[in-house]
Amino acid sequence: MRACLRGNVRRLAAASRALLGAALLTASLGCAAASCPWPAWDSFKRDTISADGRVIDASTPQQTTVSEGQAYALFFALVANDRPTFERLLAWTENNLAEGDLASRLPAWIWGKREAADGKPESWGVLDANPASDADLWIAYALLEAGRLWQERRYTALGTVIARQVVRQETALLPGLGRTLLPGPMGFHPSPTMWRLNPSYVPPQLMRRFAALWPQQPEWAQLLSSSARLLLDTAPRGFSPDWVEYHAGAKPGFRPDQQTQAEGAYNAIRVYLWAGMLAPQDPLRAPLLKTYRPMADYTIAHGHPPERVDTRSGTVGPNSGNGGFSAAVAPYLSALGEAAAAQRQVERMRKLAAEQPLGYYSQVLALFALGHLDGLYRFEADGALTPAWTATCPVRR
Template identity: 30%
Template sequence: MKLLRTSMILLMLALGCAQASAADGWSTFKTRFMTSDGRIQDTGNNNVSHTEGQGYAMLMAVWYNDRSSFDGLWRWTQQHLKNPQNGLFYWKYTPDSAKPIADTNNASDGDVLIAWALLKAGKKWHSQVYLDASDQIQRAIISHNVIAFGGYTVMLPGSQGFNKTSYVVLNPSYFLFPAWRDFASRSHLKVWDNLIDSGMSLLAKMRFGETDLPVDWVALNADGTLAPATDWPPRFSYDAIRIPLYLYWYDPQSLQLVPFQRFWMNFSRLQTPAWIDVMSNSRAPYVMAGGLLAVRDLTLNETGNISDRLDDSEDYYSSSLHLLAWLAMKDR
């Protein structure tokens, strides 16, 4: 009997270790990419930091109930990226530079991610301070980034440089539907519902070439027509990969996921190209791995392939996509 109890204890300890290991994605992410003062380093881009990374990490910290890390991330973001002129955030920080903020523009997806993380944190940890900060950022986004154009309500990628008068440049991977929904629920402002409705309508028309896929950057003309933006390759690539991620997070049953599902179903899992040029049909000479593969698996509901354990080879962006796919899967 004593031997049986000992065996049961050992089994429970082993299961406990396995569960701890399986839930260690956030710890791994912090070890690899987060500095002691709360800055997320983009290891695939000379260790710069940007609002996207701060927002992603803040969302992860909330989900993993790590308030200490959340506070460090938020503190660093406010101290180094906050633009006091408009209430938004400078999009990029270059360490070891005489002028770390060389570009004072914002990136609206980063601002949304930060505001969304603050909203989630405020609800989870019952903090009015976080909720108030989120509300302020939401109002600043509406004021400086959201416009009516071509018959749609759209969120420009930044407050500067994307409104060309006769057309605007959009990044459909900035269509953060689940965040906009939560903002609408919080504020009851119709603008967030309008962004969702317009974003869905625009995505339905952003089906280019034989693949019927959107591209990383899109031009919306004043008459409401759409085309791949000319300053970027017409690729469904590293930006646009986040479109199905956010769609799934918003609604796993969304019919907007169908074009991505149809495209990826043409390839075996480990032979899926990392990107495709939708106009020429030329494909990346390498295949999906890491976070890209996690988004593909999520979109195809092959969720048994998704865990929050990160591979040693994954850089900041791949690791972010990997953990975000895990969060989207669990959050539904």
């Protein structure tokens, strides 16, 4: 009898320990899976993303959607631990920009309303099928990091396939530069010895992450190296250009872009944002912060970033950058140790947003910048994403 009782007690104790362990595990997982409050993301979802997962640029007559917008929104949904929205964004992107199969087709760049013409009624669909490599990189990155953080193999597999497609379709071996990211598969190699490149398309943290994930594939290390040169060697006056030319020949190298007259404006503003969000341990952080110091000096002296700059001379145009520009430079100023100046740009952005709602592009710049400054996410030294929901949510400012 005593032996039987002792056995029952042991079994009850073991069951209790198992239940307690399961409860603690559930509590732990529930804590890790909790979403951190992010009102700006909630507003963006409500005002800019359709119910079926399309990011709409309402400022355009065609009510367009660009692959870049879908890519950024996927990243924000992961930062917010918002898997239902992530799934809707991914499904819409695949079904409408990739003909239903992202595993075999890179997404089209732009989708929207087609005008009625030649007897055909107004319709909706792809307006330009040429993919955009920056969007493709961000989509691959968001999927790979979602696969790791949410432990979902499907995301990892799809992100890997898209990254491989980028290498095959959107890179080229440039003499004297090595394997380099092109802005898209078509239209950026107008002559046998010249290519057009875009510095804002190569966020260093993304390139470093891909190189870290696949060290056995030399293409990614080469892309990281050429991206660093693209960022560092094209800003002689401390301002990044929107576009730049690369010429082969006897003296290969970068030259000012003739189409845009070497202007730095709405593309280039992202370069300062990417630099400001780099991990302190990233080897590119210090040289990039130093290279772009004139942008910080101008912003601090005038209270706002410039809208347009002639990057050949450093001559600044007459107009100030909008609220999105102020948001974009804030992490860069913060990384330089200019915390007060960064806060002034955040306040300027909020003041301008209160006077007139931010458009799609300014909203995504603000989501990147303020999400980072508020501690909702960070990039690690190897480019990996660490959202706040994997640890403890930050105290809101």
